[in-house]
Amino acid sequence: MAGAVRLMRALDRELFARPPQVVAPELIGRLLVVGDGxxxxxxxxTEVEAYSDEDPASHTYRGxxxxxxVMFGEPGHLYVYFSYGMHHCxxxxxxxxxxxxxxxxxxxxVVDGVALARSRRGRPSSDHLLARGPGCLTQAxxxxxxxxxxxxCKPSARIRLYDDGYRFEVSSGPRVGVRLAADTPWRYWAAGERSVSAYKRSPRALLSEG
Incomplete structure (x- = not known):
């Protein structure tokens, strides 16, 4: 990230105090930084998905x-869950x-700390696979x-989101692998980026929604 560090601006809480489907596309191209030194x-x-409380695919839909x-609390915090007994999201x-x-x-x-990300991920064959998919991203x-x-949003936080002015062309479409509201177009991604995961519609959605 040589040269970009001088331009980085931490994202503030006001950005997150809006509907998730509005916030989501604005996070494409932003930097998620964890740790120091x-x-x-x-x-x-390069890829995100939005989930609101009116959305049956959301973890908060049933209360x-x-x-x-934490998803009912102050915007700008991190919600982490363990998915299918395999990986964190x-x-x-x-x-x-x-x-x-x-x-x-x-x-x-991964634009900084590539060697550390590789060691955490078991050294995948290509660097564009280091954070491709939600489980790979958290592992990296x-x-x-x-x-x-x-x-x-806390100035001293170990995990922060920044804007360094970098922009992608953003595309949108159905979310990956959800059973309910499978066609809601709240998945956003950087067009043409190899790190974006492949779209996979849930087989359960095919059965339930015809």
Missing amino acids: PERVAVRL RTPRNE ANVVSHLEGRSGGVLLRAGN LGLSLVDGGSDL
């Missing part, structure tokens, strides 16, 4: 639980006052359940 890894986001509590809490929701961080390009960044609830 030799433990620092930065990913430029508040101990698991999803990270979401940025985004919603209007009195609502709930978030943006799932699906993929990105070293994120887990212990990071749930982290305030991304």
Whole structure:
């Protein structure tokens, strides 16, 4: 990220205090930075998905639980969950006052700390695979359940989101692998980027929605 560091601006809470489907496309091209010094890894986001409380595919659709509590709280925090007993997924809490929701961080390009990301990921064949998919992204960044609830807008935070002025052309379409509201076009990605995961419609959605 040589040269870009001088231009980086931390994203503030006001950006996240809006509907998740509005926030989501604005996160494409932003930098998610975790750690400092030799433990620092930065990913430029290339793919995200939005989930609101009116969305049957959202973890908050059926109300508040101990698991999803953070998604009802202050925008700009991190919601992390363990998916299918296999990997962690990270979401940025985004919603209007009195609502709930978030943006799932699906993929990105590792632009700093590549060697550390490779070691965490088992050295995949190509660097564009390091953070391709939500589980790979959290693994490359070293994120887990212990990071749930982290305030991304706190100046001293270990995990932060930045804007360094970099922009992609943004495309949108159906979300990946969800059973309910499978055709809601709240998946956003950087057009033409190899780190973007392949679209896969859930077989359960095919059966349930015909």
